[in-house]
Amino acid sequence: MTTIKPAADLAVRAAIAARTEALFRASGAFREGHFLLKSGRHGDAYVEKFAVLSDPAATSELCGYFAASVSGQAGAPGAPGEASVAGRTAPPGAAVAGREAMTGATAAVPLSSRVDLVAGPTTGGVILAFETARQLGVRSIFAEEVRGADGAAHREFRRGFSIHPGERVLLVDDILTTGGSLLAMIPAVEALGGEIIECAVMVDRSGGRAALTSPVTGRVYPLRSLWQLDLPTYEGGAATCPKCAVAEPLYAPGSTGTGVATAGA
């Protein structure tokens, strides 16, 4: 080990983060404006992950970074210098929107066969698991949310999906916020005897978690993100929200994806 390797890793992670941001912006998955969020608070940026998942080329490229991280490839995007022009167009006021980081330690990696399968949670994780597994040449499965007799929700591999004891599993998902869907995946994999090698997400909005702890066994698994994104939210009103202060129309993104313009709050 030399001191050059960590510096190179950081450069690769920064390039991947910039490229991920650029792909989210280009597909319309990352938008800036004045948004009424589900929480009732206001935001000046909004992430609609299905905009990027509906772009096969972008999704395939992002899954390539997941695959590269477990197959020992460096995985730097594009030609040298490309990352310096990708993204980074955020105007003043959105300064905290793009904090690049590939979280999680880079382990000494054998060149191939670090994973036997890729697993993800419904719905976005199905697409990501499929494409990542396709690139790695392994199989892909997904877990669905089901309710037990007590009414509590958990995730379960159904449809005949199996994990053989000791098989090495890469867990993938789109956006990590509270970590809920990935945390629910972990016991489902553990119950079948799978060995989770790494958890990987496209965007980490959790504030930079580096690991996920199994709620059942207490085991800690490394978490890797392509892009770390911290978006501020504001109480509505000219005194608290910068977009309200300049009377920018408020937009309420809807589940239809079309959004509903509303009067400024």
Ligand SMILES: [Zn+2]
């Ligand atoms: Zn506002």
